[in-house]
Amino acid sequence: MLKNERQKIILDLCERDGIVTVKTIQATIHVSDMTIRRDLTEMDHEKKLIRIHGGAQSIAFNQEDSTVEKSSIETPKELSHFEKKMISTDEKKYIAKNAAQLINDERETIFLGPGTTIELMTEHITLEHVRIVTNSLPVFNLLKDKGKYDLYLVGGSYREHTGAFVGSVADEVIQKIGITKAFVGVNGIQDGWVSTFNVEEGKIQQLALDKASEKYLVADAHKFNHRDFYNFYNLKKIDGLFTDYTISKSVKEQYEQYTKIFN
Incomplete structure (x- = not known):
């Protein structure tokens, strides 16, 4: 699986669940935990998500308790047909x-x-x-x-x-x-x-x-x-x-x- 495809799936999982663990990501896309951790670090640097211990959380989830209105937070996202084809x-x-x-x-x-x-x-x-x-x-x-x-x-x-x-x-x-x-x-x-x-x-x-x-x-x-x-x-x-x-x-x-x- 290409890196951009892999990271797209990770981001969608993160946005859907708010917080996602490395173990959950690994069970979904079947790559090494080292690869996942490297992706999470890169995506954190690019401000796509927030790296936390053992996984990551979405930007929207992080904002939930701040000044951002709950109604403005993105709703859970359905994986696309292409993304589902790449899983398991x-x-x-x-x-x-x-x-x-x-x-x-x-x-x-x-x-x-x-x-x-x-x-x-x-x-x-x-x-x-x-x-x-x-x-x-x-x-x-x-x-x-x-x-x-x-x-x-x-x-x-x-x-x-x-x-x-x-x-x-x-x-x-x-x-x-x-x-x-x-x-x-x-x-x-x-x-x-x-x-x-x-x-x-x-x-x-x-x-x-x-x-x-x-x-x-x-x-x-x-x-x-x-x-x-x-x-x-x-x-x-x-x-x-x-x-x-x-x-x-x-x-x-x-x-x-x-x-x-x-x-």
Whole structure:
């Protein structure tokens, strides 16, 4: 990963959470702590963030208790589609390959939600013919040229940040179709709930999961014990959650009380 890409992700994490530790950054972008500390020092000198012991804090977070009005502080920032693609790439490939093995019956209707891990699933669908429904433009683009799927793109209001179609039009379509298996990505998993950054995106994912006979989530291990803005589904209603090999034994045991964990 190039330095400017790495530092952009660090800055976005810092601005999103206010304070971020070296350990959290390392779990996200998988480079050495020495590299991260060097980046933090450089970014501190450039006044992009404030270097603190064990990590960094955003400029806005530092100003919160000063004369700056709280309303002027930047709100948490959603990582861009490109930035998400750069995070935990090996782990996402591992998850995608395992999850795609459940797409194994041509008589089924499969829903694939938005997300970089689900995009990688498209590389591992081995069936010659299967009906696939998606509200993700990137997923649709990856599948449309293969010419062997019964492929449906759900339209609606377009979210450029994730390439997803959301809103009332998209919701209405999802409510009218039958889904055999749904695969949905999440931004956070905490206390039996899964969350995402955007309410409308969470709503359509909730509807797709409700309509599906079998409900599956995909999430790399660093999403556990983290919450994003909007809780959209309860883990107890999920048939299985696909994650990667870096999940700790204790975290896996913690969440197996809610659903089956595949890693």
